[in-house]
Amino acid sequence: MLTTWWQNRLFGAGYRLTAPREIVIDILIETDNHLSVEDIYVKALKINPSIGLATVYRTLDLFAQIGIAQKFDFGDGKARYELTDNPKKDHHHHLICIRCKAIIDYSDFMKEELRLMDKTQAALSQKHQFKIMHHTIHFYGICEKCRKSH
Amino acid sequence: MLTTWWQNRLFGAGYRLTAPREIVIDILIETDNHLSVEDIYVKALKINPSIGLATVYRTLDLFAQIGIAQKFDFGDGKARYELTDNPKKDHHHHLICIRCKAIIDYSDFMKEELRLMDKTQAALSQKHQFKIMHHTIHFYGICEKCRKSH
DNA sequence: GTCCCTGCAAACTTTTTGCATGAAA
DNA sequence: TTTCATGCAAAAAGTTTGCAGGGAC
Numbered sequence: 001m002l003t004t005w006w007q008n009r010l011f012g013a014g015y016r017l018t019a020p021r022e023i024v025i026d027i028l029i030e031t032d033n034h035l036s037v038e039d040i041y042v043k044a045l046k047i048n049p050s051i052g053l054a055t056v057y058r059t060l061d062l063f064a065q066i067g068i069a070q071k072f073d074f075g076d077g078k079a080r081y082e083l084t085d086n087p088k089k090d091h092h093h094h095l096i097c098i099r100c101k102a103i104i105d106y107s108d109f110m111k112e113e114l115r116l117m118d119k120t121q122a123a124l125s126q127k128h129q130f131k132i133m134h135h136t137i138h139f140y141g142i143c144e145k146c147r148k149s150h
Numbered sequence: 151m152l153t154t155w156w157q158n159r160l161f162g163a164g165y166r167l168t169a170p171r172e173i174v175i176d177i178l179i180e181t182d183n184h185l186s187v188e189d190i191y192v193k194a195l196k197i198n199p200s201i202g203l204a205t206v207y208r209t210l211d212l213f214a215q216i217g218i219a220q221k222f223d224f225g226d227g228k229a230r231y232e233l234t235d236n237p238k239k240d241h242h243h244h245l246i247c248i249r250c251k252a253i254i255d256y257s258d259f260m261k262e263e264l265r266l267m268d269k270t271q272a273a274l275s276q277k278h279q280f281k282i283m284h285h286t287i288h289f290y291g292i293c294e295k296c297r298k299s300h
Numbered sequence: 301g302t303c304c305c306t307g308c309a310a311a312c313t314t315t316t317t318g319c320a321t322g323a324a325a
Numbered sequence: 326t327t328t329c330a331t332g333c334a335a336a337a338a339g340t341t342t343g344c345a346g347g348g349a350c
Binding site: 123125 | 281284
């Protein structure tokens with residue numbers, strides 16, 4: 001039986017393959033963006049109604065630790081997660097409304113941004129002896145709708 | 151009597167000048183980085199022991215809305231705030247440890263980053279009709295200490 | 301068989317809200 | 326004098342933890 005990239009990571013870091021972990025990964029794989037923990041939990045319940053919320057939290061935290069997923073905080077009070085490498089969605093950054101918390105993904109200037117990010121990352125890794133796993137770029141402002149509704 | 155830049159912003163947006171707002175601004179001005187709400191509250195209590203935590207939350211949220219301060223979420227479960235323009239601290243970005251939540255400020259490649267950010271910001275403002283107020287760049291990874299303590 | 305992982309419930313932390321009082325304009 | 330803002334307390338929301346039973350290897 002074939003082991004997938006994420007199973008390799010799990011085993012490589014000394015963890016076991018369990019049903020909840022498979023369910024959470026499947027949900028992340030088939031979704032294209034930033035689900036909240038609650039979102040993931042609700043989807044997981046439909047697959048296995050006995051899964052616990054605490055397990056979902058623990059699983060997502062584990063995935064972030066071993067680099068399978070990224071944790072995002074957009075300032076709306078809930079953590080969100082996204083696969084580190086999602087075949088359904090290219091690398092992108094975010095535009096966030098500080099009023100209504102809407103999130104818009106963008107990928108303009110990605111090539112230039114990534115070139116600069118790679119360079120910066122290399123320098124920072126070296127200088128601070130950090131093992132950098134990912135980065136985020138967020139622009140905060142007020143969206144069209146919120147500007148109009150004053 | 152002279153009105154300061156932040157007072158102008160307050161009045162301009164139709165808000166009143168109150169003691170708690172002055173206290174919070176003073177704390178932000180004299181500190182150079184990302185204080186948590188609790189940090190700010192504790193400092194405020196020393197100046198005026200009757201100030202309420204809820205007021206600090208409301209004040210900081212207001213400051214973020216009108217562009218006086220920036221709200222940051224580093225993934226440690228608490229919001230942090232920093233002045234938008236702090237004379238004591240140049241523009242910088244962040245390196246965050248996903249294990250111990252340590253935050254390191256950096257300002258390498260700032261000139262290049264800012265040039266690219268300005269360009270991106272202009273394009274995004276236009277394209278999405280967003281009024282962009284600020285941006286953040288975060289690198290996430292594992293710090294030297296956490297790597298060593300496995 | 302051993303040790304890790306899970307589900308459940310309770311606890312904890314951070315943030316928000318309602319409301320009567322008090323202060324700014 | 327009219328609103329707006331505050332302080333307090335209670336509630337809500339999100340996340341973490343302890344523990345006993347069950348499952349992966």
